Structure formats: structure tokens, C-alpha cells
Amino acid sequence: MKRRTIGNLQIAMGLCAALCGCARGVKGPPATPPASSGPSVARGQEPPQKPKTGAVWVNPQDGTELVFVAAGKFLMGTKDGGEKSERPLRELELTGYWITRTEVTNEQFSKFVKAEKFVTFAEARGKDGRRTWKDSAGKGGLPVVRVARDDAMAYAKWAGGRLPTEAEWERAARGADGRKFPWGNTWDAEKCVNSSQKKKSEPHEVGTLKAGASPCGAVDLSGNVWEWVADWWDAGFYVRMDAKNPQQTKNTRMGVIRGGSYATKDPGRLRCAKRQAVAPYANLPDVGFRYVVMK
Numbered sequence: 001m002k003r004r005t006i007g008n009l010q011i012a013m014g015l016c017a018a019l020c021g022c023a024r025g026v027k028g029p030p031a032t033p034p035a036s037s038g039p040s041v042a043r044g045q046e047p048p049q050k051p052k053t054g055a056v057w058v059n060p061q062d063g064t065e066l067v068f069v070a071a072g073k074f075l076m077g078t079k080d081g082g083e084k085s086e087r088p089l090r091e092l093e094l095t096g097y098w099i100t101r102t103e104v105t106n107e108q109f110s111k112f113v114k115a116e117k118f119v120t121f122a123e124a125r126g127k128d129g130r131r132t133w134k135d136s137a138g139k140g141g142l143p144v145v146r147v148a149r150d151d152a153m154a155y156a157k158w159a160g161g162r163l164p165t166e167a168e169w170e171r172a173a174r175g176a177d178g179r180k181f182p183w184g185n186t187w188d189a190e191k192c193v194n195s196s197q198k199k200k201s202e203p204h205e206v207g208t209l210k211a212g213a214s215p216c217g218a219v220d221l222s223g224n225v226w227e228w229v230a231d232w233w234d235a236g237f238y239v240r241m242d243a244k245n246p247q248q249t250k251n252t253r254m255g256v257i258r259g260g261s262y263a264t265k266d267p268g269r270l271r272c273a274k275r276q277a278v279a280p281y282a283n284l285p286d287v288g289f290r291y292v293v294m295k
Contacts, residue, residue, distance in 0.1 A: 039217070041065070047098055047295050054217045057098060059293065061159050062108045064100050066293060067172075067217040071096035074171045075178030077238050078273045085235040086273045089178065092167055093244045099164060099172045100290040102206035102220050103227060104155060107140030109133065109147070112155050121148035122283040130283055141205035143225045143288040149255045149280035152228045156291035163230040164292045165247040166275065169258050173222070174272035175215030182214035182221045187267045193224035194262035195270060203262050203286070218290075222270045225288040226257035226278075233277040254279060261286035 039056050042048045047057045047066070055068040071094060079089040112118060122132040133146045147155075149163075156162045164172070173182050183191045191212035194200045203224045213219045221227075231237075231247055233254035241248070254277045260270035263286050268274070278287070 047293065051096075053215070056101070056217070059159060059161075062104075062111060064104070064108060064159065065102070066098040067101050068098050069094070069096060069168070069172050069216045072176060074174070074176040076167055076170050076273075082268075082271070082273055083275070085238070085275050087238060090238060090241070090243070092171075092241075092246060094167060094171055095245055095294070097164075097168060098161075098293040098295070099168065099216070099218055100292075101218050103143035103225060103288045103290050104152075105140060105206055106133070106137050106142055106144045109144040109155060110137055110140070112158050116154075116158060118151075118154060120146075120151045121281050122146055131285075132283075136202070139205075142203050143206055143220070145203070145225055145285050145288050146283050147228075147288065148282065149228050152289035152291075153230075156289070159291060159293075161291040161293040163228055163289060165245075166229050166231045166256060166258065167241075167246050168292055169221075169227065169229050170272055172216055172218050173214050173259070177215075180271050180273070181212075182218075182272060183212050187270075189267075192222045192267075192270055193220045195223045195260070195267070196263055196265045198262075200262050203288075221259055221272070223260050223262060223264065225259070225261045225286050226276065226284075227259050228287065228289040229256050229258055231256050233275075235277075255282075257287055 039054050042057045051068040053068055053070040057066050059066060073091055073093045075089055076092050077089040078086040120133055122130045133144050136142055153163055179185050189195055189197045193209045194204050207219050210219055212222055214221055232250060232252045233256050234248045234252055237248045257276045257278050264270055
């Protein structure tokens with residue numbers, strides 16, 4: 001009985017060695033490739049067909065990575081707390097879209113200016129001593145700032161897209177579950193890009209704090225710089241907005257920025273639902289933008 005057991009054990013070991021490629025003269029199966037650390041990156045003139053949320057595409061026009069947000073429903077606004085302009089909490093539906101993974105950088109904006117011979121609003125008004133985006137142009141990886149709403153819109157059009165609507169921006173930031181911050185419902189200064197608690201006087205390079213990514217994979221949506229959106233300001237818009245693809249298109253002479261910045265002290269102003277009215281020609285050191293592509 002003992003001899004039979006040992007024999008069976010030897011046979012089993014031989015089979016195992018053969019399968020693993022350890023037996024002399026026997027090739028084992030090819031090694032399984034390591035799991036990918038993230039979604040594959042698509043490159044081409046057009047975005048991939050039938051992508052899933054979080055898919056990545058590099059826009060050849062400016063080299064920007066965009067992540068996909070699938071069509072569907074999500075929660076927008078605030079139920080309790082927050083500000084009156086954020087209420088009520090609504091379930092809305094959006095068409096799928098691509099949104100830049102980070103804010104547009106100085107380097108990317110420089111290429112646009114050179115290609116189009118573009119002059120920003122602040123530059124055109126330079127005689128009054130205004131500072132311009134060129135003040136930090138040498139820091140290529142930082143988000144471009146001191147751009148007016150029209151400047152941001154011009155860049156987005158050149159890149160083949162447009163500014164996101166408030167609804168698109170908020171959906172990209174908080175996912176479909178209505179979370180307060182891109183990473184969840186609890187404030188975490190270590191996941192917020194450059195809140196004033198980190199005692200910074202300028203933005204970080206875009207994409208440096210991946211821990212604060214939103215469900216679709218977009219980063220820098222809380223802090224770093226405020227971001228222009230396509231809507232015009234309307235404090236009561238949420239009460240009457242459409243349930244699908246809403247946008248406030250009536251010119252109220254006040255634009256909207258979202259996301260907070262490195263200068264924002266109150267975590268409540270870094271929430272995904274926070275809205276901020278600002279003059280469309282504002283020349284501010286902590287306001288930039290990202291864009292969307294609808295394809």
C-alpha cells in the first residue's frame with residue numbers, strides 16, 4: 001500500500017512538471033500576460049466605436065487624453081445642505097461623450113495660439129496692465145489660466161470639441177451615484193488637487209494626483225483650478241431644466257465655473273455639485289478649462 005501511494009505521488013509530480021514546462025524536453029504553455037494597470041489607450045483621428053466608461057482616446061489635434069462617459073442616468077444637484085442654486089437633486093440623462101482626462105495645459109494652449117495666431121481677451125486688453133496666460137506659459141505641464149470663457153471655447157472648437165455643459169461636467173466628476181467628491185462622499189485633503197490646506201500658491205501639474213480620480217478616470221476635478229463650462233449662469237435653472245441633456249443657453253451675462261481651485265479653503269466649495277457664477281471675461285489666476293468631444 002505504501003509503495004502504491006509513493007508511485008502515485010511520483011506520477012502526479014511528473015504530470016505537474018510536464019504541465020509547468022519543468023520536465024526536460026517539454027515546453028509548457030505560454031505565460032499569462034500580466035493584468036493591465038488601466039484601460040488601453042486608443043490613438044487615431046476618430047474615437048473608438050462603442051467604448052465603455054473609462055476608455056481612453058488621445059486626440060491627435062492636441063495630444064490630449066480623453067476618457068469616455070457612457071450614456072445613462074445620474075444624480076445632479078444637492079438634496080440637503082449645499083446652496084439653493086444646487087437644488088433640487090435631480091435624476092438626469094445624458095448622451096455619451098468624451099471628456100479630457102485633465103485640464104488643458106500651457107503647452108497645449110501654446111500650440112493652439114501658434115497655429116491659429118490667437119489673441120486672448122486679456123492680451124487684447126493688455127494696455128490696461130492685465131496679466132495674461134503667458135505669465136506662466138513656461139510651465140508647460142500646468143493648467144492654462146487667465147483665459148476668458150470665449151478663449152476656452154475657441155480652443156475647444158480648434159481641438160474638435162466644445163466646453164462641457166454643467167451636467168456633463170458634474171456627471172464626469174461624481175459618477176452616476178451622486179457622490180459629493182470625485183473619490184466618494186467623505187472629504188479627504190490628500191485626494192484633492194492643491195486645496196489651500198496644502199499651502200500652495202499655484203496649481204500642480206495636471207494629472208499628478210491620481211488618487212482623486214472620478215469614476216470615469218478624469219482627474220483634477222476637485223481643486224487645482226476652476227473650470228469653465230458651456231452654460232450661462234442661472235441660479236434657478238435646476239428647478240426647470242430638461243431631464244435629458246440640459247443646458248442653460250440664454251445669455252445672462254454671467255458664466256459658470258466648476259470644481260474649486262488651489263486657493264479654495266472651504267471643502268464645501270470643492271464638492272462636485274458646487275456652482276460658481278463669474279463674469280465671462282474674467283482674467284483669473286485660478287480658472288482654466290477642459291473640453292468634451294461628442295463622437
